[in-house]
Amino acid sequence: MKNITLLCLLLLTSCRKQSQPVPVVPAPPISELETVLRQMDATATDFRTAEAECKWDHFIEIVNETEKQKGQIYLRHNGSDTEVLADVTWPAPRKVLFKSGKVSVYEPKIAQVTEFEGVPRDAALTYLMIGFGGRGHDLLKSHKVSLAGWETVDGVRTAKLQLTPLSPEFGSTLREFFIWIDPQRDVPLQQQISETFGDKWVQHCTGFQINGTIPEDVFGFKTRPGTEVIKRQMK
DSSP: OHHHHHHHHHHHHHHHHHHSOOOOOOOOOOOHHHHHHHHHHHHHTTOOEEEEEEEEEEEETTTTEEEEEEEEEEEEEETTEEEEEEEEEESSOEEEEEETTEEEEEEGGGTEEEEEESOOTTOHHHHTTTTSSOOGGGGGGTEEEEEEEEEEETTEEEEEEEEEESSTTTTTTEEEEEEEEETTTTEEEEEEEEETTSOEEEEEEEEEEESOOOOGGGGSOOOOTTOEEEEEEOO
């Protein structure tokens, strides 16, 4: 009889324990950086093309001077490749094309096209293309990314991201890289690159047009007869 009574008590105790509500553990709060990266990911899904007016300032340490240029930038995602044309209109016309892993520069005044093969991924010019319709979490594959704060650029609230290359070799020429990105449109309004030997690049873009139609011939050069083509290998 005692054994039966004990068994009943154990069963009652067990039932009471099972009926007690399981405490809910709150999910850890999502960081501001994670929120920015997720917004970039979401916008990148439908991102196809972009064009904007841009200004480029290149501070050259060795001569202590700043070279200023302005023009337009055109970008499109073509399969796994991203094609970019920087059309410099001032002070001298020049076109810089990033396509199929190659950088080509056309200078119409001297009728010359220079094609650079093997451009390092950490070259300043290639870094200026980061942030145009790219997935935020893809940045984490090759960089340490931190949120340096929120700043208003041209009336737009932007996330100021600092990117540090994970590979020492990858970042051998870069000392500091900041990007002011509008997460809603997934475009960089401003970028600043400081190189280890003292040069600094600043790109500032306005008047963005997203997912418009860009003519096919934009991503190529219309050269005049007699234009010389020079091929160079970069290491």
